[in-house]
Amino acid sequence: MEGNVVERKLLLYPDLKSLAVETLQYVDRTNKLLALHGHRNRAEQLQIIHSDESLAVLRHSLSPYYMLRNPPTQAASRSLSEIEVMSNLTQLFAGCIEQYRPLQFYNFIETLGCLLLEKPTSLRKGPIFTTVDRQGSRVKYPDADHIEPALNNMHRFILSRKDSLPDVATAVVVSTALLNCHPLVDGNGRAARILLNFLLLRSPQNYLYFYDAYSAAQGGYQIRIRMAETLGDWDELMGFYCFLIGRMCGG
Template sequence: MAMIAHLATSSEQEAATGARMLMPMPPPPPCTTVAARMQACDVALPTLQPCRLPCQQLWAHRGKPQMHVAVRQLRHRLSPHMRMPALDLPKLAQIEAEEARIYHDWRRTVCWPLSMADVQRFIALCTGGDGALRTTPVWIRSHDGHSQLPMVPAHHSAERLAQLLRLLADGAVGVGMTAAVQVLALVNNAHAFRDGNGRLGRALFNFCLHRAGLPDQCFLPLKTLTVLSQGGYEIRLREAELYDRWDGLYGYHCTTTELYAWLGEQPAAPDQNEDV
């Protein structure tokens, strides 16, 4: 079920049940099989070629066996039960291009280690706001309005984000793919800002990979791949939150990286003439 964020009203706060909680730290490491796959992704990072038009490339190569295999891996066995918005390829391509542009502009302005000010500046850039941490309750609600879920309380979310930046600087969440997957999930779980949390998580995912050798011109299109997964990412995130099962998330992002690597090797011949 796709969700959108909104501020809670007083009546909704009274009805809050099953609120989202902070994920335990540190996250569990991947199993042996998934760890080997993640290590292979780390080794391959410096060799990846940039995919300039990821939405169009994904559409152009939709009939190829490699795409079918990747899509099956991105989706979850519960994906058929998810209510997802209709695919709007031109809009998605525009969103993805803007995310990549803002990320690259932001990355050129930061130094290591990342500070809270760096993160807040990214939020300000991508939302057109001031980058302030939220101080009020926030919920996510399904597109049909029938379901809603309270997020982590504001003071806990701010503390978690500060903690996460310290752990990232110390190498306590690993490097490369391990750091990228953990940081993305933990940022989404904390939901420290009123808006821009997903974009921040995706930016930090790419930032971790760039520090591990991903070429500067590359930007993994996680927004597009999340849509392609038909809820596959969201379901795996909830499995990690509720049951501390992380292998699904680790494996999902191995697939995203492998698919991006494959797309970068394909000829740039997007099919833009068919009705999507």
């Protein structure tokens, strides 16, 4: 920590075999549900997100404190724009999971950024921070020279797990790793959700609306992802996604 700047360290990948037995069983059940390619349509998913009281379990005991510092914001068309971007990247992503080609994976991430931002973009070259909070603190993401090694680790991890797809554990770890290294100047959250859907073998036709669902959790997602990053506690984040996917897929 340097003054009011908290430096985020690069993600340490978990040993997935060390997850709690209950978590591994939950992940396995959810993977089987995903393999059926079942899904609810957009209207059904949003109805669940906005009216299903069972989603209250996605909140965290710290949610009230989180919401005080982070008032809810919502971009109504965010998920629809993610689907449009995904539809243009299916072939490029398929090439990325065939074999280890670092430049091809960099190109996938850069193209993802270009489509999200609707302008030419590349992997970031300089420092990037969160906005300053009410106490004057902000978080600095890992330096730009760590981005390519971080993407290499992501790519290798995906390839080591590709025969297990669709797999919640793989998707959660990789999307968390992308958010951790923040390779784009903007649009990293959207990129992570699109990557999540790719690794869950979804398509534009059965896309899962994670952006809309995160708001229902009232900070439960953000708190759990920080627990995974900083404490190495992945069980709660895995359980969060398994429950959410089960509700959104009709399980």
